[in-house]
Amino acid sequence: MNPTITASMQAVEITEPGGPEVLRLCRRPVPQPGAGEVLIKVAAAGVNRPDVMQRLGLYPPPPGATDIPGLEVAGEIVALGTNTAGLAVGDQICALVSGGGYAEYCLAPALLCLPIPNGLTLLQAAALPETxxxxxxxxxxxxxxxxxxxxxxxxxxxxxxxxxxxxxxxxxxxxxxxxxxxxxxxxxxxxxxxxxxxxxxxxxxxxxxxxxxxxxxxxxxxxxxxxxxxxxxxxxxxxxxxxxxxxxxxxxxxxxxxxxxxxxxxxxxSTLRPRSVKEKAVIADALQTKVWPVLASGRVKPLIHSTFPLADAADAHRLMEQSGHIGKLVLTVNDG
Ligand SMILES: NC(=O)c1ccc[n+]([C@@H]2O[C@H](COP(=O)([O-])OP(=O)(O)OC[C@H]3O[C@@H](n4cnc5c(N)ncnc54)[C@H](OP(=O)(O)O)[C@@H]3O)[C@@H](O)[C@H]2O)c1
CATH class of the missing domain: 3.40.50.720 (NAD(P)-binding Rossmann-like Domain)
Structure with a gap:
């Protein structure tokens, strides 16, 4: 593991099913990438309605996924597991994840990492994968x-x-x-x-x-x-x-x-989250070929309503539950 990575990290956990107040900052061990996985230092994480459903206890993480919410992140790769050809430490990417986005570090399947479309910031890219x-x-x-x-x-x-x-x-x-x-x-x-x-x-x-x-x-x-x-x-x-x-x-x-x-x-x-990495990778390939060039051209842009520091994830959930937003809500994490 990269020596600059600390052993533990800040994350937001769901202490029990309930309202936004059950989202609490906590410390968790930094996860280690396994085969086919990369570790991302998260700059920003998207907030999605399914996170609200998970917080309410109505959308449990699939088997093997972390209990930390967050289905999409953007940031820098800081460690690689085996079988991650094509990716390198230092790459800036965005990724679809099965959970764990509301944290300083997050594991992602290498096959579900996509480059940051030209002209977009990490913050904007964090709002892309899930939708x-x-x-x-x-x-x-x-x-x-x-x-x-x-x-x-x-x-x-x-x-x-x-x-x-x-x-x-x-x-x-x-x-x-x-x-x-x-x-x-x-x-x-x-x-x-x-x-x-x-x-x-x-x-x-x-x-x-x-x-x-x-x-x-x-x-x-x-x-x-x-x-x-x-x-x-x-x-x-x-x-x-x-x-x-x-x-x-x-x-x-x-x-x-x-x-x-x-x-x-x-x-x-369909639901996206429980699908296999292999199935999602087919979607990732199609997006990179057909949609990422359109994002790079500026003809399609993620619409970001507002951003919240990781510690204020509960406020983001409150706004989403009131449907007070237009477009996406994003959590800023490490200098995101
Ligand atoms: N199946 C999947 O793979 C998958 C993946 C991601 C998300 N989703 C689902 O997709 C939905 C949207 O997710 P999101 O993250 O985009 O949430 P979101 O940003 O909160 O968008 C939901 C929107 O629906 C509108 N709405 C609520 N009731 C409505 C009604 N009766 N008629 C028309 N519009 C209504 C809300 O505002 P207004 O009522 O003010 O218009 C809001 O703008 C959620 O149900 C989520 O669970 C499914």
Missing amino acids: FFTVWSNVFDRGRLQPHETLLVHGGAGGIGTTAIQLAAVWGASVYATAGSDAKCRVCKSLGAKAAINYREEDFVERIQALTQGRGVDVILDSIGGDYLQRNLSCLAMDGRLLQIGVQNGPKTQINLLPIMLKRLTLTG
Whole structure:
């Protein structure tokens, strides 16, 4: 191990399932990289809604993952395990991790480390992996969105939403979004949405039907669930695809199955975290080839609402739970 690395580090742990106050600074041993892993000195770590779910006790870490929250980091590689060809100590990278981001040091699978896109800071890069892996694997891979098609993004002003709108718009698709305020709707439009629907004031099914002359949309990215499912089925065009990636309105509902048959719809979904490193590495390769050049060109940018020192992770969670943010929240760690 590099002699400049201390034996222990600051991290944020979840002391028990509960509100933001259960996030506490603690000291933990600095983890040692095993085969296929690198140790990153974390400059910044993204905050995501799944971290809130984990804190509430509703999204436990997969077997073998650390209990420290944090699904994405950017920083400098300070130690390498075996089988980490292509990476070197001193490299600045961002990485998708299964946990451990809320800490001064974090292990990452070498295959899930990506270069910092040209022109982006470490802080901006820390906001990329979780949403870009999720959006790519759902909208473009499973959802097969085509440039001439239409996409509806629910929660358009969140981390996932701001990423999905930008990527799909740059891809050439016509994008519609829902969000909970007029200010959020304006941001969705500034990111490339053709129209944004304030779901608190308008019925998104009616608006989508009007916007598409009754045709419906080809693909929906939905993290709301619950009663949105039936309404999403009403919004889909023939051969439409629904990507379920979250259940903010609950995991259960009753639906009329007929639209699925009559419109030949595909209902699918996924969670990212429990997938194998090998599966995630396929997504990482696609992102590096197809999306990192777009980030480097400046046509797509992570939208960062605010940053918090690691010690104030609870404040970041409070803001996220109030949906007071637009885009991403990021924790700054070692000089990040
Ligand atoms: N499956 C996966 O692999 C995966 C990976 C990452 C995240 N996720 C899920 O994706 C979702 C978004 O995550 P995130 O990190 O982007 O969280 P986020 O930044 O908090 O975004 C969530 C957004 O949804 C909006 N929203 C809430 N209720 C809504 C409704 N009824 N209709 C439309 N919008 C609504 C919120 O604000 P307003 O209500 O003010 O508009 C907020 O902007 C979460 O459910 C998360 O669990 C899934």
